[in-house]
Amino acid sequence: MRTPYDFQPGCARRARLCAWLAMASVVATANLAYAGETFTVSSADFSDGGKIGPRQVFNDAGCNGPNESPSLTWRNAPAATRSFAITIFDRDAPGRGWWHWAVANIPARVTSLPENASATGALRKLGAIEARNDFNIDGYGGPCPPPGNPHRYVVTVYALNVEALPLAQGRPAALFDREISGSTLGSAQITVTYGR
Numbered sequence: 351m352r353t354p355y356d357f358q359p360g361c362a363r364r365a366r367l368c369a370w371l372a373m374a375s376v377v378a379t380a381n382l383a384y385a386g387e388t389f390t391v392s393s394a395d396f397s398d399g400g401k402i403g404p405r406q407v408f409n410d411a412g413c414n415g416p417n418e419s420p421s422l423t424w425r426n427a428p429a430a431t432r433s434f435a436i437t438i439f440d441r442d443a444p445g446r447g448w449w450h451w452a453v454a455n456i457p458a459r460v461t462s463l464p465e466n467a468s469a470t471g472a473l474r475k476l477g478a479i480e481a482r483n484d485f486n487i488d489g490y491g492g493p494c495p496p497p498g499n500p501h502r503y504v505v506t507v508y509a510l511n512v513e514a515l516p517l518a519q520g521r522p523a524a525l526f527d528r529e530i531s532g533s534t535l536g537s538a539q540i541t542v543t544y545g546r
Contacts, residue, residue: 387426391507391538395420395465398540402503405465406492407544408485413494418466419451424507428535431458431509435530437523440493442501443484449523450503451490452481454530455514481523488520493544500545509535 395403407415422436434456440448451468456478467473468490473480485491495501510533517529 389424389426389428389507389509389536389538391422391424391505391540393420393422393505393540396540396542398542400542401500402493402542402544408492408494410485411494413492413546415492415494417469417490417492419463419468419490419492420505421463421465422505422507423462424538425461427458427461427509430511430535432513433458433510433515434460435508435510435515435526436463437504437506437508437527437530438490439504439506439527440495440501441504442499443495449481449484449527450492451483452523452526452530453478454481454510454517454526455479458513479517479519481517481526482520483523495545497546500543503542503544504539505542506537506539508537511535 392398395406403420405416405418406420407413407417409415409417424434427434433454435454436451436456437449437453438451440450453468453473456463456473457476460476464470464472468480480489482488483491493501493503508530510530512533515526515529515533517526
């Protein structure tokens with residue numbers, strides 16, 4: 351099959367082809383650079399695959415931690431992000447798992463939360479709202495699995511395509527999760543463990 355270049359004189363055809371190849375190379379390089387900018391989340395309190403920090407442990411049900419929500423920092427969110435949400439979920443809890451934290455309506459300009467943002471009111475100052483966790487309290491509830499094998503806790507930051515989800519403070523975390531799922535542009539995760 352002939353291309354438009356087949357009808358050009360040889361010299362002009364080669365010049366156009368070279369120009370096209372040079373442009374394609376620039377685009378490919380730009381795409382590779384963009385592909386390297388993965389949406390990620392990190393914490394000063396723990397690392398992916400590591401153990402959750404002692405300050406994040408729950409303070410009831412046989413556990414004696416300070417119950418401070420972890421510090422979190424995220425980067426390279428999708429360009430169209432209009433807000434963020436965060437969840438912490440214990441996938442190893444019996445039954446359907448256990449919700450430890452769900453936060454929504456974090457403004458798009460925010461890229462980190464300090465430690466203990468849940469209890470100190472830092473989230474409220476941002477206009478964010480927190481769900482009722484499976485300990486039946488609003489806000490963060492740290493790990494406190496039964497004695498035995500360590501549990502895995504999945505910390506997820508979601509980039510959302512809306513400024514605010516139609517949720518209210520204190521609604522169940524599972525409801526937050528459902529609303530978050532319907533507006534997610536991308537997500538970043540780390541998994542940490544804790545056992546007694």
